[in-house]
Amino acid sequence: MTDGQPNPDTSRDVQAERVRHLMALLAPGTPIREGLDRIVNGRTGGLIVLGDGPEIDKVCSGGFPLDVRLTPQAMRELSKMDGGLVVSSDHERIKAAAVHFVPDGDLPTMETGTRHRTADRLSQQTGAPVVVVSASMSVMSLFLNGRRYLIEKPEQLLARANQALATLASYRRRLVEEAENLTALEIRDQVQVRDVAAVAQRFEMWRRIDAEVRGYVSALGLEGRLVQLQRNELSLGVEDLGRLLTEDYRPDSVSPGEFSLSGLQQLSWEDLLELGNVAEAINLGAAEHPLDSAIRARGHRQLTIMTDLSSRTIQRIIDHFNDLQSLVSASTSELGDIKGVGVRRAREIRQGLESIFEGDQRTHHRHSR
Numbered sequence: 001m002t003d004g005q006p007n008p009d010t011s012r013d014v015q016a017e018r019v020r021h022l023m024a025l026l027a028p029g030t031p032i033r034e035g036l037d038r039i040v041n042g043r044t045g046g047l048i049v050l051g052d053g054p055e056i057d058k059v060c061s062g063g064f065p066l067d068v069r070l071t072p073q074a075m076r077e078l079s080k081m082d083g084g085l086v087v088s089s090d091h092e093r094i095k096a097a098a099v100h101f102v103p104d105g106d107l108p109t110m111e112t113g114t115r116h117r118t119a120d121r122l123s124q125q126t127g128a129p130v131v132v133v134s135a136s137m138s139v140m141s142l143f144l145n146g147r148r149y150l151i152e153k154p155e156q157l158l159a160r161a162n163q164a165l166a167t168l169a170s171y172r173r174r175l176v177e178e179a180e181n182l183t184a185l186e187i188r189d190q191v192q193v194r195d196v197a198a199v200a201q202r203f204e205m206w207r208r209i210d211a212e213v214r215g216y217v218s219a220l221g222l223e224g225r226l227v228q229l230q231r232n233e234l235s236l237g238v239e240d241l242g243r244l245l246t247e248d249y250r251p252d253s254v255s256p257g258e259f260s261l262s263g264l265q266q267l268s269w270e271d272l273l274e275l276g277n278v279a280e281a282i283n284l285g286a287a288e289h290p291l292d293s294a295i296r297a298r299g300h301r302q303l304t305i306m307t308d309l310s311s312r313t314i315q316r317i318i319d320h321f322n323d324l325q326s327l328v329s330a331s332t333s334e335l336g337d338i339k340g341v342g343v344r345r346a347r348e349i350r351q352g353l354e355s356i357f358e359g360d361q362r363t364h365h366r367h368s369r
């Protein structure tokens, strides 16, 4: 990213992904983390560059070149000396110790202590991640491209992970409610763009918290197993719902695979709360589709929920009937004539549609929103 205009969203995503990866490397149970914990307990402090090569050599002065296996003991012993460590890019070896780093002093930093200022500038200049253990504060930080991230203790991470899990559970409930509301409206042929946008909005809110939870799982390492299990439970069926929703509401003018909910990822939290922005971000908005304009589902979601038909047969049914509304008024024999359906499944589909229809005496959510 040395020239041109970097896309801020892409670079933010790349940085977030890199941080997640690094936090996994620094998670409890890994040799580097064990070494860092020993340095914290020894109260000597440490400055560790995670990467080697010519770019790093340029900012190193003095110290001892080494090539020893990275172990927690070696990290601790070598950090007792003044200066910092250089770790190989594969994080397997310690390449130098007691190094004095001399990054460009003009690079901006808000840090105050010399160790932290050096780490911040070192990372900005080389692009390598740099870890600092503060001797005075017993705190570990990761510096990456001008930003500082706290490497939290497992108990702090667990507390935040549990909060995030509770939020994820409530977002999932709301998502399911909105999807059920949409089902009811689909059967009555009363869907408006806002109803689809409401499900998409809830899907994206769920996805964001899920990404946060996954970040905690990586950072917790061995201690993140229970959080992971709960996360798996709360994600069951959600990805499928997102995929089927896009198949149900992809505009005819857009080819399959080119319509997705991923446009929502670019919205700020504030913008995401406005259904108009949501509809626009997934191309259901704009002038020809104001929020209250009518829209019809093709029927992917309903057919997938109701039957065990293959996606190819479902596609055949949808190609035949065009949308869910025509499917609702189809007879059993008309359904049964479609290749791959047969009489038994045709009956299943009819019964499924009827039971949704009968159970649908819910009040309209739309008016309460």
Ligand SMILES: Nc1ncnc2c1ncn2[C@@H]1O[C@H](COP(=O)(O)OP(=O)(O)OP(=O)(O)O)[C@@H](O)[C@H]1O
Residues within 6 Å of the ligand: 045, 046, 047, 081, 082, 083, 084, 099, 100, 101, 102, 112, 113, 114, 115, 116, 117, 118, 133, 134, 135, 136, 137
């Ligand atoms: N340029 C540098 N290269 C390598 N090590 C450095 C450099 N600058 C500082 N250090 C290390 O940091 C140690 C402490 O520095 P200082 O107390 O100013 O930093 P700090 O950022 O306040 O960190 P701490 O919270 O650990 O005190 C030094 O004794 C030295 O070992």
